[in-house]
Amino acid sequence: MKKDEKVSSIQMLFLLVTTVTVTGFLFVPSITAKFASRDGWISVAVGGTLFGIIVALVCTKLGLYYPDKSVVEYAPELVGRFGGKLIGLLYIFFFMHTNAIIVREFGDFLVTAFLPETPLLVFNSIVVLVAAYAVYNGMEVLCRMNQFLFPLFIAAFSFIVFLLTENISFDNFLPLMENGVKPVIWGSMVPGAWRGEILLMLMFLPFLNQPREAGKTLITAVFVIGFFLTLTAATSIAVFGPLLTQNMVFPVLELARYVSLGHFLERLEAVVIIVWVAGVAVKVAAFYLAAVLGTAQWLNIKDYRPLVYPVGIFILLYSAALFENSRELVDFLATVFAPYAYFFELIIPLGLLAVALIRKRGGQKQ
Amino acid sequence: MLILILMMVFMGIIALEAPVMVKNRQWRELAAFGVLMLGAMALTFAQALGLPLPNPTMGIEMIFGPVSDMIKNVLS
Amino acid sequence: MFKKWKKIIKKAFVKPHNESQAIGRGESKETVSTDLDKNMRHLKAVFDRCTDIIFREFEAAIGGGVKIAMVYIDGLVNKEMLTEDLVKTLMYDVASLNSSASVSDPAGYLSRRIIAFTEVKLQDNLLDAVNSVLSGETVLFVDGVSKAFALSTQDWVQRAVTEPATENVVRGPREGFTENLQTNYTLIRRRIKSSRLKFETMKIGAITKTAVSIGYLEGIVNNKIVDEVRNRLQRIDIDGILESGYIEEYIEDAPMTVFPTVQATERPDKVAGGLLEGQVVILVDTTPFALLVPVTFPQLLQASEDYYLRWPFASFIRFIRFVTLNIALLAPPLYIAITTYHQEMLPTPLLISIAAAREGVPFPAFVEAMLMETTFEVLREAGVRLPKAVGQAVSIVGALVIGDAAVSAGLVSPAMVIIVALTAISSFSLPSYFGAFSLRILRFPLMALAAALGLFGVMAGLLALLIHLCSLRSFGVPYISPLAPTSWRDLKDMFFRMPWWSMFTRPRMTGSKEPARQDYMQKPRPPRRRPGGGSGK
Numbered sequence: 001m002k003k004d005e006k007v008s009s010i011q012m013l014f015l016l017v018t019t020v021t022v023t024g025f026l027f028v029p030s031i032t033a034k035f036a037s038r039d040g041w042i043s044v045a046v047g048g049t050l051f052g053i054i055v056a057l058v059c060t061k062l063g064l065y066y067p068d069k070s071v072v073e074y075a076p077e078l079v080g081r082f083g084g085k086l087i088g089l090l091y092i093f094f095f096m097h098t099n100a101i102i103v104r105e106f107g108d109f110l111v112t113a114f115l116p117e118t119p120l121l122v123f124n125s126i127v128v129l130v131a132a133y134a135v136y137n138g139m140e141v142l143c144r145m146n147q148f149l150f151p152l153f154i155a156a157f158s159f160i161v162f163l164l165t166e167n168i169s170f171d172n173f174l175p176l177m178e179n180g181v182k183p184v185i186w187g188s189m190v191p192g193a194w195r196g197e198i199l200l201m202l203m204f205l206p207f208l209n210q211p212r213e214a215g216k217t218l219i220t221a222v223f224v225i226g227f228f229l230t231l232t233a234a235t236s237i238a239v240f241g242p243l244l245t246q247n248m249v250f251p252v253l254e255l256a257r258y259v260s261l262g263h264f265l266e267r268l269e270a271v272v273i274i275v276w277v278a279g280v281a282v283k284v285a286a287f288y289l290a291a292v293l294g295t296a297q298w299l300n301i302k303d304y305r306p307l308v309y310p311v312g313i314f315i316l317l318y319s320a321a322l323f324e325n326s327r328e329l330v331d332f333l334a335t336v337f338a339p340y341a342y343f344f345e346l347i348i349p350l351g352l353l354a355v356a357l358i359r360k361r362g363g364q365k366q
Numbered sequence: 367m368l369i370l371i372l373m374m375v376f377m378g379i380i381a382l383e384a385p386v387m388v389k390n391r392q393w394r395e396l397a398a399f400g401v402l403m404l405g406a407m408a409l410t411f412a413q414a415l416g417l418p419l420p421n422p423t424m425g426i427e428m429i430f431g432p433v434s435d436m437i438k439n440v441l442s
Numbered sequence: 443m444f445k446k447w448k449k450i451i452k453k454a455f456v457k458p459h460n461e462s463q464a465i466g467r468g469e470s471k472e473t474v475s476t477d478l479d480k481n482m483r484h485l486k487a488v489f490d491r492c493t494d495i496i497f498r499e500f501e502a503a504i505g506g507g508v509k510i511a512m513v514y515i516d517g518l519v520n521k522e523m524l525t526e527d528l529v530k531t532l533m534y535d536v537a538s539l540n541s542s543a544s545v546s547d548p549a550g551y552l553s554r555r556i557i558a559f560t561e562v563k564l565q566d567n568l569l570d571a572v573n574s575v576l577s578g579e580t581v582l583f584v585d586g587v588s589k590a591f592a593l594s595t596q597d598w599v600q601r602a603v604t605e606p607a608t609e610n611v612v613r614g615p616r617e618g619f620t621e622n623l624q625t626n627y628t629l630i631r632r633r634i635k636s637s638r639l640k641f642e643t644m645k646i647g648a649i650t651k652t653a654v655s656i657g658y659l660e661g662i663v664n665n666k667i668v669d670e671v672r673n674r675l676q677r678i679d680i681d682g683i684l685e686s687g688y689i690e691e692y693i694e695d696a697p698m699t700v701f702p703t704v705q706a707t708e709r710p711d712k713v714a715g716g717l718l719e720g721q722v723v724i725l726v727d728t729t730p731f732a733l734l735v736p737v738t739f740p741q742l743l744q745a746s747e748d749y750y751l752r753w754p755f756a757s758f759i760r761f762i763r764f765v766t767l768n769i770a771l772l773a774p775p776l777y778i779a780i781t782t783y784h785q786e787m788l789p790t791p792l793l794i795s796i797a798a799a800r801e802g803v804p805f806p807a808f809v810e811a812m813l814m815e816t817t818f819e820v821l822r823e824a825g826v827r828l829p830k831a832v833g834q835a836v837s838i839v840g841a842l843v844i845g846d847a848a849v850s851a852g853l854v855s856p857a858m859v860i861i862v863a864l865t866a867i868s869s870f871s872l873p874s875y876f877g878a879f880s881l882r883i884l885r886f887p888l889m890a891l892a893a894a895l896g897l898f899g900v901m902a903g904l905l906a907l908l909i910h911l912c913s914l915r916s917f918g919v920p921y922i923s924p925l926a927p928t929s930w931r932d933l934k935d936m937f938f939r940m941p942w943w944s945m946f947t948r949p950r951m952t953g954s955k956e957p958a959r960q961d962y963m964q965k966p967r968p969p970r971r972r973p974g975g976g977s978g979k
Contacts, residue, residue, distance in 0.1 A: 011927065097422060115783065115896060122895070126902045133906055137913040144912040144926035145905075186441035270787050270897060277901045299398045306387055306395045309379045310402035317409055321419045332423065339433040340426050 006209040009217045011143040014150045016198050016221040017228070019286045022153075022279030023105055024194045024225070025232040026250055031334050032233055033246035036187025039177055040242070041234035045226060047188020052195030052222035055345050059201045060215035062353045067211035071202040071352070072297040078355045087348060088298045091202070094344045095291035096315055098197075099284060101329070101337075103127060103319035106280045108326045113253050114273055124319045127277075131285035132312045135292055136305055139207045142289060146282045156275040157228065160268065161235055163259045168238040189338040191229060195222060196345030203290040249330065288315065368414050376407055472568045478509050478585035481568065485513055488572055495575065502532040502584075504556070509585035513571075518578035520597035527558050528580070528593070549589040557582070561594035573651065596624075603629070606708035606730070608875050611747040618708045619730040623653050626725050626732065629710035630657060634717060638662070641725075644675060646689070650682035653727040654689065659717045662948070662956050667917050671722050671735060686726040686733050693724075693735070696914050700880040703916040705737035712746040718959075720952035722917075736917035736952060740925065740936055742877035743767060748939050756939040764937065766868035771881045773865045774811045775892035775900045777858070781807045783896030799855040808893035810854050814862040815885065817843070822866075919951040941965075 007015075032040035066074040071091060076084025107123040134142050177184065198218055205214055236251035239258065245251050256269040292311050296304035323329045380403065387396045413419055475481055482497065489495040494516045501507040510532060514524070536556055553562045563579075565571050571581045571590040578596035603625065606618030619626045627641060638660045645651045654675060658668050674693040683689060690704045691697065707713060708730050713723045716734045724733040743763050748756040781800070785793055803810060821840035825833045845863075848854045865885070872878040884907065891899035914921035924932035929950045934940040943964040947957045 008927070093422070097426075110898065115898065118895070123898065126895070126898075130902055130905050130909070134909045137909060141909060141912045144920065144922070145908050147926040147928055148908060148912070148922065182441045186437070189437065270784065274897060274901050277898060278905055281902075281905050295398075295402075299394070301392075301395050301398055303392060303395055306383050306392070306399040307402060309383060310399060310406045313406035313410060314402075317406070317413055317419070318422075321413060322421060322423050332427070335434045336427050336430045339430040339437065343430070 005138055005140045005207055007140060007143040007207050008209055009213040011147055012201075012204065012208060012214075013217050013221050013224070015143050015146050015204075015282070015286060016200065016218070017224050018146050018150060018153065018279055019200065019283045020194055020197045020221075020225045021228045022276065022283050023102055024191070024229050025157075026109060026252055026276070027105065027330070027333060028191050028194060028229055029233040029236040029251045030246055030248055031190045031330075032187045033237065033242050033251075034187075034334065035189070036183045037179075037246070038173060038237055038242040039184050040187055040245070041173075041230050041237060042177070043184050043187035044191045044233045045230040047185060048191030048195045048229065049222055049226040051188070051192030051346075052198065052226065053219060055196045055349075056198060056201075056215065056218035056222050058346065058349045058353055059199055059205075060218055062349050062356060063202060063205040063214060064211060065356050067208075068206050070204075070206055070293065070297060071349075072294045075352065078352055078359070085298065087352070088294065090348070091344065092291055092294040092298060095203075095287050095294060096311065097318070097322075098341075099287035099291060099315050100318035100322055101333075102280065102284055102287060103315060104322060104329055106277075106284070107319065108329060109250060109253075109276075110273070112326065113250060113269065121316075121320055125316055127281055127284055128288075128312050128316045128319075130281045131288045132308050134281070134285040135289045136308050139204070139289065142282070142285050149278050149282065153275055153279055156271055160256055160259055160272065161231060163268075164235060164239060164255060167258060168235065170238060172238050172241045173234075190334060193338040193341035193345070194229070195225060196341055198222065198225075199345045199349065200286055200290055202349065203293055249326070284315075288312065291315070369411065372410055372414060376403070376410075379403070473566050474568055474571065474583070474588050474590045476586050476588045478511055478583055481583045481590075482511050484568055485572065485575075488568075489513075489575075498529075500529065500533060502556075503534060503536050504532075511583045512580055513575050513583075514580040514595065515575060515578060518598050519580055519595040523597070524580060524595055528582075531558055532556070548584070549587050549591075552584060552587065553591060557591060557593065559593045559595075563592040563594075565590040565592055576651065577653075600625070609707065609709050609712070609745065609873060611745070611750070614747050614750045615709075615711050617710055619710060619725075619732055621728050621730055623655060623725055623727040626710070626730075627655070630713055630717070630723070633710060633714040634659070639717065642672070646675065646678050646680070647683040648679070648681050650684070652683040654683065655725040655727075657713075657717065657723040657725060659720070662718065662953055663720045663722060664952060664955055667720075667722055667736060667952070670917055671724065675724070683726065685729045686724065686731045689724060689726055690733055695916055699910065699914060700883050701739065701911070701914060701921070702742070702874075702876050702880065703735075703737065703914060703921065705734040705742065705874070706731045706876055707734060708732070709746055715746060715749065719948050720955070736915075736919040738916065738919060738924075738951070739877075739911060739914075739922050742874040743872060744935075745873035749942075753939050753941045757937075760937060760939055763872065766871045767881070770865055770869035770872065770878065771885060771888065772900070773861050773868070774815060774885060775888040775903075776897075777861045778807045778811055778889055779892040779896045779900055782893065796855075796857050799857045802852050803855045803858075804853070806893070807858075808889060810858050811861070811889055812886075814848075814854055814858055815865070815889070818862055818866050819882070923951050924949070 028044060029040065032043045036043045062071075066077075072088035074084075075087040078084060079087065103124050106127055107120040110123045111118065111120055134145060198221055201214065201218055205211060208214055208217075232252060236245045236248075236255055239255060240248070240251065248254055253269050253272060256272040259268045288308075288311070292304050292307050295307050295311060296302075301307070323332065383399060384396065387393075387399065409419060472484060482499070486497065495513065496516050497511060497513055499509065499511040502510050512524075512528070549564055553564060563574070565574065565581075566589060568590070571583075571592065574590075574592035575581050578598065579592045580595045582591040582593060584591070600622045601620050603617050603620055605616045617629055619629060631639065636659070639657065640660050641655050641657045643653055643655045646654045656668065656671055656675065671693065675689070678689070678692045680688065680692075686706060690702075690706065694703045696703055705716075713732050713734060717723060721734050721736065724735070726733070744760070748760060751759070780787055781796060785797075788796070800807075805813065817840075821836060824836045825840075828836055845859060849856050849859060869878045869882055872881070888900055888903045891903040893899075895902070911922050912920070912926060920927060923929060924936060931947055932949050932951075934945050935949070943960070943966070946959055946962060947953070948959050950957075953959075
């Protein structure tokens, strides 16, 4: 593995924000609206963020015991060879599996929204190919690419939200917490799982040129992500109302369709799609890189690049084979995905952290 | 036809990757690449021939489905 | 296929052996002897059948007469100077000097007292003497002295300093580099009068022995970059260098990319500006194109004139340039994608007029675009290659064929003509001719992607392009810095050209050794009292 590759905290922050937000803002509004109805945005803003902060704290605390190693490398040191390797394998599986889901989300979205006649596999293979190219070039290139794109994401996002202001009706938010707190907490399960994707830090911490700043970076990332996702969820509820939102598959796309500027600029969803394609490529590449790095470290291989293509084939294959159709995918995301992700995002790191704390290991390395 | 195209793609990948590793004498990498590549090829051909793939989603649903239901029961 | 494999496997097992460099490629390393005739025999053998080499033997009026021989190439030396200052002096004037039969160091004495030239090199080696002759020096052999005297008498016909052909400016110096290395030194030195400006020269090319020079500003440049440039230049082993393009291909970081990672320029002011920002220049004899490294992609979009015009205009021009960059790369692919797949994105009236224009065109948009773009490239190439007089004819034919006949014949739509014309003009508005090349090439794959997958294809292509750009480095400097990795203070000289008094620092990537460019607080302010006393009436 190329340990000499270093990225700055701000690059890491951008990478994490892009990674989590880009799929989150597409799926989260409708899923939270299903659980928490018009209070969905509170779920996203409060519940998701709280969970995100817990994950951030755990990941940082754990990661800083071994600032130059990833979880796949230090797990065997903490819990013994067999258990550690098993945990490593589980994480590799998680990254690949999640990535396959992301690629599937991407393809489904494009087929639904953009080019209905094109087979799913075309989109999937192209995004995996682009991501493979990025992964092949390494972490630095991925971060730089994202740094270049990030301002564009922000610009496109703010542009659409700004143009929608006239359609917003705040009555849609009222009454607040009609059914008590329970649905809000329930609704925050999925956004929480999404926010928890910052667990990529477990793999990427060794890349930071200042590992000390990891905690700050992660928590900032959680808040920035929270801001964007809340804004999206709130806007879609404010514009469409909770009922419409929960029945839409991609409320953001509908939002973009809704935008009209002086009867000249219409059908802005193309902008959303284009920006979104770029973002997903970054996200897929990030998870892909985590999977490939993990595999290489698990097998004690120095150069991870030969593994890029085989792992890519697995991801691509399962992106098509995991689910029969979009319905199944959304169901999975809405129900099983949250506990599944929590297991990897919180439970395993928490367990490892407990072991590390007990063993002390002479405190955290400076 | 599909199989043929896939074969060509795989041959291309191998021709692209393997010589570099042989040249740099990265035998460990080569072994890992070979094993993963074989797995990937096997699964791809299975998929192309319409055979069922081992699908982890089932297992995940089996393990975490009850958890999800439990949360649901608590919170609604 | 299998043969290739065999080769590769063989290579992996056979240890690479260092091929000993054939020193001098067959030319001997003989020393200069005291015997004049022996030396001359050797030189005459070396320069056998070289009619342009002149051997002249005469006797100097020192003591009882010393036999002297001089060797030079006809046409490369200033004959008048030779006759007046050397031959005449030695034959007549030195007679008045005291006889010096007992000088302990005759060679030193000769060069100190007798040979009246500004630059005299003493050489022990006949090979050096031969090389001196070949590079235009006059070599003098004196009987009884075991040294050769190389006099710098170079003077050959050369092109005057003229306006550069590629990077023209409205405001700014009009001098361009010439084919003469010495002149090029002067052009830079006149701009940077500092002893910190260093030039290191080396000879590259086993046969051509072309002088290649590395120039940098000591203390500003990152020494690692200079070392890297020096190393890469020293690694070059080739028979001949005819243009800096040869060097470029040997030293660039990414040989397999369409983007230039070395900047070629004809402008001394651009080189001087680059040196002040910590770049390294590589000057090559016999070509007016100097190479600047490291270079970043944004720098290829900057013209030297940006720094001479007032900053609002310069910033505006930069903005225009980013627009044209995008048009040059994206206009045809977007046209193809939108007319083929995403008609709904266009406002209806525009869609109708485009559809009407495309009525009756027999080709799909992709074929139409390929046809026109290729035609345009052919015309461009013909226009560059043909003599000026004929070039005119080509452009007229081109204008008629592209602009009018093709449309009236119904082969292409007028919309396509507009797109192609726009693209062409845009790609020429980029300051770096060589940078614009890469965009022109990339347009074609993007067009194919657009035709296959619409906007999604274009986007995928652009992403791959972005990853590629991010992965490039030029001598260690990321190719799209200061955009990514972002350096906020360097963005002052990126999309905008901020006023000179606000650009306090040199670019972080190349000039971090001595970051301060100037003092703060130099923004001009009106004086408290107006000069010339009262006013405002």
